[in-house]
Amino acid sequence: MGSNPIPRTLDQSHASEDLVNFALWLKKKVVRGRRLCDSTVAGKVRILKQLCRKVNLWDADTVAEYVGTANWTNLRKNLVLYAYQDWCNFKGFSFKFARARGSLASARIAISSLMH
Numbered sequence: 001m002g003s004n005p006i007p008r009t010l011d012q013s014h015a016s017e018d019l020v021n022f023a024l025w026l027k028k029k030v031v032r033g034r035r036l037c038d039s040t041v042a043g044k045v046r047i048l049k050q051l052c053r054k055v056n057l058w059d060a061d062t063v064a065e066y067v068g069t070a071n072w073t074n075l076r077k078n079l080v081l082y083a084y085q086d087w088c089n090f091k092g093f094s095f096k097f098a099r100a101r102g103s104l105a106s107a108r109i110a111i112s113s114l115m116h
């Protein structure tokens with residue numbers, strides 16, 4: 001007898017399609033006159049894939065709260081928020097944040113999201 005897996009509640013095919021399009025968009029992106037390298041693109045896609053499993057990417061406040069309270073180093077929080085900022089730009093809206101600094105316990109990430 002085989003197992004009968006429970007179907008996921010999220011539409012994984014739509015999320016995968018969005019991430020593929022996001023990766024293609026990142027490959028075309030030029031930063032300071034240079035294109036992003038493949039490892040940077042792969043890292044940002046991996047971050048977004050993990051993030052979309054935890055929170056709704058369309059709710060910037062929820063993303064900010066999740067990242068702000070995560071037990072990560074400030075470097076990791078900044079990397080996640082930069083990847084999310086790129087995703088927001090890809091989707092057509094602006095997302096700005098204050099970089100996390102200082103100790104992990106005192107880090108408070110200030111987020112302001114502006115929808116166009």
